[in-house]
Amino acid sequence: QLQLQESGPGLVKPSETLSLTCTVSGGSISSSSYYWGWIRQPPGKGLEWIGSIYYSGSTYYNPSLKSRVTISVDTSKNQFSLKLSSVTAADTAVYYCARQGRRSLGMDVWGQGTTVTVSS
Amino acid sequence: QSVLTQPPSVSAAPGQKVTISCSGSSSNIGNNYVSWYQQLPGTAPKLLIYENNKRPSGIPDRFSGSKSGTSATLGITGLQTGDEADYYCGTWDSSLSVGVFGGGTKLTVL
16 A cells, blocks of 8 residues: 655754655555645644645645745655755654645645754 | 634543534635544544545544535544544635644543
8 A cells, every 4th residue: 555754864953954755655656646745743733734746846835834845756766855944943843744635635645754853 | 823723622421422623714614625634642644534524445434524614524423532632624725825724623532
């Protein structure tokens, strides 16, 4: 079955760029039926949608983060990636990648999540 | 403050029924599909309901979803202690062009 796995540094210094990759296994990222998204959850808080990408490269970003976010896709590696620049302590969170239905926009498959702490 | 409003907590006894509300506006719930997610402690969210009232394969029919106007409701019957979790509603906001979630509701099964 389809699985998603986040990877990347667990500690990032303030003002630097957070970089994460989501590897998709058990299925193709090039499916026309899905977007691929990033969601984060600060400690003890709720979910925040960061953005999503289609396999063609079309992207959709949360306006509150748009100036700092870049999501890209590598279909040859069945991966998509997140870059968040100029991070602060407020960006400390568990970061999830997820598959998102193109029609329903529901996120039906999630990675286990990776904790990223912003600290010097 | 979340665009979608959920009660912070709900509780009920085992075997009973509980509903969790999610209130929004015409730019989000009113004109877009609603999804519901269950997040057990220390785990990733799990999709319970999509397109307002559809259940993914493997989700028991104890879980149901409905939508009316600018509000949506998640219903859980036959409560079990294993249902204790945080529940989130989610949808798209067409005015803000952003995916939005409710603030989450903590379910306690007494």
